[in-house]
Amino acid sequence: MKILVAGGAGFIGSNLIDALLAEGHDIVCVDNFFIGTRENIAHLHGHPRFTFYEEDLTDLETLKGIFEKENFDYVCHMAANSDIQASAQNPSVEYKNTYSTTFCILECMRLYGVKRLFFCSTSAVYGDAQGEEVHENFAPLMPISYYGSCKLGSEALISAFSYMNDFHSLIFRFPNVIGPRLTHGVIFDFIRKLRKDPTRLTILGDGRQCKPYLHVNDLVECIMRFKDDVPQGVTLYNVGGTTQSTVTDIANIVCEEMGLKDVEFFYTGGRGGWKGDVPVFAYNLDKIHSTGWAASMTSNEAVAQTVRDVL
Amino acid sequence: MKILVAGGAGFIGSNLIDALLAEGHDIVCVDNFFIGTRENIAHLHGHPRFTFYEEDLTDLETLKGIFEKENFDYVCHMAANSDIQASAQNPSVEYKNTYSTTFCILECMRLYGVKRLFFCSTSAVYGDAQGEEVHENFAPLMPISYYGSCKLGSEALISAFSYMNDFHSLIFRFPNVIGPRLTHGVIFDFIRKLRKDPTRLTILGDGRQCKPYLHVNDLVECIMRFKDDVPQGVTLYNVGGTTQSTVTDIANIVCEEMGLKDVEFFYTGGRGGWKGDVPVFAYNLDKIHSTGWAASMTSNEAVAQTVRDVL
Numbered sequence: 001m002k003i004l005v006a007g008g009a010g011f012i013g014s015n016l017i018d019a020l021l022a023e024g025h026d027i028v029c030v031d032n033f034f035i036g037t038r039e040n041i042a043h044l045h046g047h048p049r050f051t052f053y054e055e056d057l058t059d060l061e062t063l064k065g066i067f068e069k070e071n072f073d074y075v076c077h078m079a080a081n082s083d084i085q086a087s088a089q090n091p092s093v094e095y096k097n098t099y100s101t102t103f104c105i106l107e108c109m110r111l112y113g114v115k116r117l118f119f120c121s122t123s124a125v126y127g128d129a130q131g132e133e134v135h136e137n138f139a140p141l142m143p144i145s146y147y148g149s150c151k152l153g154s155e156a157l158i159s160a161f162s163y164m165n166d167f168h169s170l171i172f173r174f175p176n177v178i179g180p181r182l183t184h185g186v187i188f189d190f191i192r193k194l195r196k197d198p199t200r201l202t203i204l205g206d207g208r209q210c211k212p213y214l215h216v217n218d219l220v221e222c223i224m225r226f227k228d229d230v231p232q233g234v235t236l237y238n239v240g241g242t243t244q245s246t247v248t249d250i251a252n253i254v255c256e257e258m259g260l261k262d263v264e265f266f267y268t269g270g271r272g273g274w275k276g277d278v279p280v281f282a283y284n285l286d287k288i289h290s291t292g293w294a295a296s297m298t299s300n301e302a303v304a305q306t307v308r309d310v311l
Numbered sequence: 312m313k314i315l316v317a318g319g320a321g322f323i324g325s326n327l328i329d330a331l332l333a334e335g336h337d338i339v340c341v342d343n344f345f346i347g348t349r350e351n352i353a354h355l356h357g358h359p360r361f362t363f364y365e366e367d368l369t370d371l372e373t374l375k376g377i378f379e380k381e382n383f384d385y386v387c388h389m390a391a392n393s394d395i396q397a398s399a400q401n402p403s404v405e406y407k408n409t410y411s412t413t414f415c416i417l418e419c420m421r422l423y424g425v426k427r428l429f430f431c432s433t434s435a436v437y438g439d440a441q442g443e444e445v446h447e448n449f450a451p452l453m454p455i456s457y458y459g460s461c462k463l464g465s466e467a468l469i470s471a472f473s474y475m476n477d478f479h480s481l482i483f484r485f486p487n488v489i490g491p492r493l494t495h496g497v498i499f500d501f502i503r504k505l506r507k508d509p510t511r512l513t514i515l516g517d518g519r520q521c522k523p524y525l526h527v528n529d530l531v532e533c534i535m536r537f538k539d540d541v542p543q544g545v546t547l548y549n550v551g552g553t554t555q556s557t558v559t560d561i562a563n564i565v566c567e568e569m570g571l572k573d574v575e576f577f578y579t580g581g582r583g584g585w586k587g588d589v590p591v592f593a594y595n596l597d598k599i600h601s602t603g604w605a606a607s608m609t610s611n612e613a614v615a616q617t618v619r620d621v622l
Contacts, residue, residue: 088475091421095414099464103406110402127470139450142470142545149471153410153464159438159453160460164399164586234453275475 007079009036057101067112084147091146098150106161121173124148135284168230179216180309207248215302241295257307318390320347368412378423395458402457409461417472434486435459446595479541490527491620518559526613552606568618
């Protein structure tokens, strides 16, 4: 298939491209390097089945030109501002990079008759469920971050476009994804801080924020398994693991993988690390598990593997 | 209070302005006449507590200037493309007029410290619930129209902005609203068709599409009653009546109010009138009823009153 990977120079997108190329597909990547990087796709330079456009996906006229020229069979929409903490001070970043990218992609799919979509959604659409195990039909959906709200708005767009244009759309809502090419988040912060000062580590919050971390290899394997057999309309899954890691778990694993001993931890205190963060989160995964899929790594294993991946 | 009524030259907005002025408030209306009209606010010309800006709410820099100058206490966001049928061919209309207006208004509220919001949402966020009585926590929310999807996206934005900036936000999800200054929809279509040919009427669908219609006077009275006492965060109500009207009911009422007899009805057939229309819809109103509020007119009474309002 000829597949558009929108945001393919990003962390998850570039990992997905590797898997799609390995399966024999022709890949067209569009990215503006807002959060993606040239390094993430440097190894694909010269690959005969890889084409790259450095363009802004919210430039609708340019995107139309790419759709016109490339004649896609499938779209994987991985473009978003994934740095929730950064956009907390500037919601326009989410409006543009997370929501408007979705609108422009869907509008091009409508205009150029592309019917098949994979979309990266997020646990952030659930807001702060106060630790309740959220299943796909949890309600009300009250996102507390601009990122989560623009992802929920994107899902709503996909719902209407899919109905109106007979799309086959697959949406995964996943939690924190980690692994090679990760560029931000708590693991990355801890490594950076410990490289600077290997004797002490400042930890935002009380260290008990507790969330599931999913290794990108597990996520990509799940996308590859489900992407082809999507019925008309919207099919939506929570995708993650059943285990979780506290921030203190992560600190301990990072120290261990870096070979550091007797690091002093300093906690800033409070329930959440920063406003818009969901401090405690648990998924109900019955729907995806009923298909036979399960994550291969626990949350702590994914953290440890990621530290090894990025060190 | 000084209140911004965004989209105040529209059907519902202009009716709300009349009520707010009667209660003694200072009103600033911003409208670009995309769907609102000069006629709707012509009677307010020269009113000492009414100010009008002919501006596009999605022009963020201009809107910032208005917020800077006017120092609002409260925002009523009534701006949207309310003609769902029209936008079915051009989703950009909803992206701009229904979603982006919301983003720009919320961003200005954040930047200028305005904490109180009323937002018009819609039963269209529920999608096609196949006649199930939908309560506020119905899930999943799978809108089938671009309009419904941009309203749901707007609600998601309000959720995040309210959390991040301590807004007090009131959201009403209401069904078809009708009454004086109505500019489109089935009643308007039937009157127009019958004026042209009072002997026959073509009806989209099988005539059994069945929905609740709410008179704008009931809606405005409800907004006025609830607008002041909103706790921090998002408060959301379904607002409507318990009765419904079929399209054939509406045809009969329009003929009767127009004094026409023996009009022949021709049905185009099919379940829905047009793609993106939700043919059968019923609200669960327990939450709003528990406050003591109820609509004063039945759905058929609202239709009859509207025909008298607009004839």
